[in-house]
Amino acid sequence: MAGRPKRAQLVKAVNAVGGEDALIERIEGGETIASIAESLGTSRPMLSSFLNRSSNTKERIRRARETCADSLVEATLAIADSATHENDRAKRLQVSTRQWLASKFNRQAYGDSPTVAMQFNMGELMLDALKQSPPPIPPHLVVDTDDTKEQDTTRDMPIEVQHDSP
Secondary structure: OOOOHHHHHHHHHHHHOOHHHHHHHHHHOOOOHHHHHHHHOOOHHHHHHHHOOOHHHHHHHHHHHHHHHHHHHHHHHHHHHOOOOOOHHHHHHHHHHHHHHHHHHOHHHHOOOOOOOOOOOHHHHHHHHHHHOOOOOOHHHOOOOOOOEEEEOOOOEEEEOOOOOO
């Protein structure tokens, strides 16, 4: 890595602190990539690029952050319990920041569930339903389907219908 002295220096620093496993443990403990990078004497983008070079390491970081989310949520209880009247605003900010981070690190457990906003107009829905249903048949147009009687419309009296037998 002669052409990449900063990268070589980073690899040397990572190995000196225990390798990738040690960095993953620090992430699990709640330390940020920026603070880890600062302690290694490199930039956050450089360390992030180094850690994200393989899908295996990316997955390990994702799991470490999920574990970190659990730690952050547990820490909120201790922070809230230590709040006094004089420092309640600062403690509230600390709690909400940790809750927010936990919701980003482990969306499934601590993230907001997605909501769907729905608006509808009942009047329009009823009109649409009426348009789709067939209109009712007026009673004076209903035909009796009984085969034995037909209505004589001229006399308004039922007449018998004789059917030819085969």
